[in-house]
Amino acid sequence: MEISFAGRRALVTGAGKGIGRDTVKALKAGGADVVAVSRTLEDLESLARECPGVKTVCVDLGDWSATEAALSSVGDIDLLVNNAGVALLQPFLEITQEMFDRSFDVNVRAAIVVSQIVARRMIERGVSGAIVNVSSQASQSALQNHAVYCATKGALDMLTKVMALELGPKKIRVNCVNPTVVMTAMGRANWTDPQEVATMLNRIPLGRFAEVEDVVHSILFLLSDQSAMITGTCLPVDGGYLVG
Numbered sequence: 001m002e003i004s005f006a007g008r009r010a011l012v013t014g015a016g017k018g019i020g021r022d023t024v025k026a027l028k029a030g031g032a033d034v035v036a037v038s039r040t041l042e043d044l045e046s047l048a049r050e051c052p053g054v055k056t057v058c059v060d061l062g063d064w065s066a067t068e069a070a071l072s073s074v075g076d077i078d079l080l081v082n083n084a085g086v087a088l089l090q091p092f093l094e095i096t097q098e099m100f101d102r103s104f105d106v107n108v109r110a111a112i113v114v115s116q117i118v119a120r121r122m123i124e125r126g127v128s129g130a131i132v133n134v135s136s137q138a139s140q141s142a143l144q145n146h147a148v149y150c151a152t153k154g155a156l157d158m159l160t161k162v163m164a165l166e167l168g169p170k171k172i173r174v175n176c177v178n179p180t181v182v183m184t185a186m187g188r189a190n191w192t193d194p195q196e197v198a199t200m201l202n203r204i205p206l207g208r209f210a211e212v213e214d215v216v217h218s219i220l221f222l223l224s225d226q227s228a229m230i231t232g233t234c235l236p237v238d239g240g241y242l243v244g
Contacts, residue, residue: 119167
């Protein structure tokens with residue numbers, strides 16, 4: 001099955017590294033015109049060199065007003081990937097207001113404001129569109145020291161469903177992907193304890209963590225016309241972790 005995004009324009013948040021960066025490259029390779037959004041200018045500059053033709057926007061998506069200002073002139077978007085996220089881990093009894101606010105600002109609130117901007121323009125144009133939110137298996141399975149992270153991803157799952165319900169009549173599909181641990185820089189940084197790694201792997205029937213391409217392929221499918229009758233889903237990309 002070959003997926004083409006020729007003639008489509010896509011916006012990807014959290015595009016500087018990992019899943020977001022590889023999603024940008026895959027969309028571009030599939031013929032899309034791509035806008036890459038990140039708060040780290042150096043990452044965007046290296047992405048632009050690696051993937052010529054990609055438009056870049058540097059903004060901290062945790063800042064609502066700055067996000068609205070930065071994205072006000074990006075133009076028409078047909079496909080959106082809300083990938084920006086932070087994983088700030090603390091034991092429950094040590095959670096701070098700063099960590100809580102930052103986590104929800106980036107992992108949930110940013111998806112709302114970016115999707116509002118994009119969806120409003122889709123509706124004005126009268127076109128169909130697709131949005132994919134990058135969630136996590138942590139939305140459905142509790143993990144030590146992940147209380148706030150799990151809460152943000154649970155919120156993102158339900159946000160996805162409500163967006164699908166309200167935007168479906170406007171011809172906009174909304175889904176999310178829920179990966180297990182992914183071997184990005186963030187994944188490697190947060191999963192260094194051999195005992196924790198072994199415990200997690202023992203619950204994954206396929207016996208491995210996800211690679212970035214595993215998640216990217218799922219995102220591309222949900223963005224494409226191949227999934228034209230799919231909306232409001234939370235797609236596990238977890239090697240079977242959640243079946244247990």
